[in-house]
Amino acid sequence: MHARVLDLDPATRHVSLDAKDPAFFQNPYPAFEAIRAETPVFFWKQYGLWCFVNADDVNALFRDRRFGREILHVATREEVGLPEPEPRLKPFYDVDSLSMLEREPPAHTRLRTLVNRAFVSRQIEKLRPRIEKLSHELIDRFEGRGEAELIADFATPIPVIVIAELLGVPADRADDLLDWSHKMVAMYQFGRTREQEDAAVAATLAFSDFLRGYINERRGKPADDLISTLIAAEEAGDKLTEDELVTSCILLLNAGHEATVHATGNGVKAILESGLDPKALFADAERIAATVEECMRFDPPLHFFARYVLEDLDYRGLSLKKGERVGLVIGAANRDPARFEQAARFDPGRPPLANVSFGGGIHFCIGAPLARLEMQTSMPILFERLPKLRLAGEPLYRDAYHFHGLAALHVAW
Structure with a gap:
């Protein structure tokens, strides 16, 4: 598999790896291990x-x-060679640029x-009783069939309905929320197309109008x-603007279901x-928590996050310039054998060592407690x-790296 998918030059540490090749995104x-065997960077x-x-x-x-x-916040576009977004993409980036996920202090x-x-x-x-009730209601719908497609029938409805109800938007609009969310999230994946960009802009405008x-x-x-809480929220005399409120709701709706659906x-x-x-x-609360953490470590729903270099610096022998970006490969880090013994093995009984599925630092996933609760509640019931x-049938992954x-996920019983 590696010879066809992966081309690595050990001398330069340059790698050619097509993230849209099924041989890669299916597994x-x-x-990652072939790369790690040659170089950590x-x-x-x-x-x-x-x-x-x-x-x-x-x-x-x-x-x-x-x-x-x-x-x-620390450089101009000219200084770091960052081009202006295309005018046709402005509605998307106007919203995206206000997201706490894309900001640094003090705005963040x-x-x-x-x-x-x-x-x-x-x-x-x-929210635990609501998640329990919802889990049972969904299983009631398909239990008698003897088979189900669990992504659509179980994994998706729970986080979508929970985050919609938490925010206060009607859960009966879940199909619209999902459609807008999927189209917007496509902007972050590798190798996006013009068609996907246009769809993301249209979804951004519709989503924003709906929330306003x-x-x-x-x-x-x-x-x-x-x-209502965010409208009333005031911290040190500073409130969210309406644009920030719209963006925050979109972020919470998008991030509040996408990762949990796929983690489940x-x-x-x-x-x-x-x-x-x-x-x-799932014998007791401790083992339930350990199993969910191992699920997150073993096959996380988000594999890649980028960071800007905010100042000229040297790191791991690399000379990095202000304005460059680096990639943090979560999927590889969670399988690092230097941290996790027999890292390629699914083992909920392993010693409890933190993984990086929820990120870290000031951008640690704000929804981590909700994601854990949803999985710790719904999976044992299932x-x-x-x-x-x-x-x-063989489970197949989407062409949507990262x-x-x-x-x-077709199952039977």
Whole structure:
């Protein structure tokens, strides 16, 4: 597989690796290991940046404040050679540029502080009964069929409905929310097309108009939901602007389901393929938590994150210039044998060592407590209700690197 997919020059550490080759995106881990065997740092030609594969490096770079998600707070476009976005893409980038995910302090600090109050563990724990009820309702719909496609029938509805209800937008618009979200998220993947860009712009405009309507409604009629909380939120006398509020809601809706859908699908696949006894894996709260963490480590839903270099510096023998970008390969870091013994093996009983699936540092995933709760609640119910659950066909991943999730997961019982 490597000879066809991967071309690595050990002298220059330059790698040619086509992320759209099915031999890679169906199972990227052998390629990562072939690279790691030669070098912990490589230049990915198709991306045009230096990438890191080892857990210690990825973990350190997530926390190193000399690297960040934006660059224009410390440099001009001319200074770092960053071209203006094409005018046709302006509506997308106008929204995207206000996302806390794309900001650095002090803007990031202000936005995250205002939003974070809804995602602390004690608040999220209140959602457990709703997730339990929803899990049972979904299984009730397909249990009698003896078969299901779990991505559409189970993994997708739970996080979509939960985040919609948390925000205060109607869950019966879930199909629209999913459609807009998928089209916008396509802007972040490798090798996007003109058609995908145009679809993302249209989705951004529709999504924004939809949310502005609900925000205006909540201004006059507050409810017990996150939109109302954000409207009222004030931290040190500073509020969200309406544009920031719209962007924050879009970010939470997009990030609040996309990763959890695929983490759940990938996790169920890993459990079924492992041959391990689900009863043992979900026997008590401690083992449930350990199983979910191992699912996240073993086959994470997000494999790649980029950072700008915020100042000229040397790192791992690389001379990096302000305005360059580096890639943090989460999928490789989570399989680093220097950190995880028998890293390619699915083993929920392994010692509890932190993985980097949720990132790290100031951009650590704000929704991590919710994602963990959704998986820790829904997956044990699935395996308890369907004790004879088995794969019914080969699970295939989507052509959507650096996102890593199944196109479908056909099961039977």
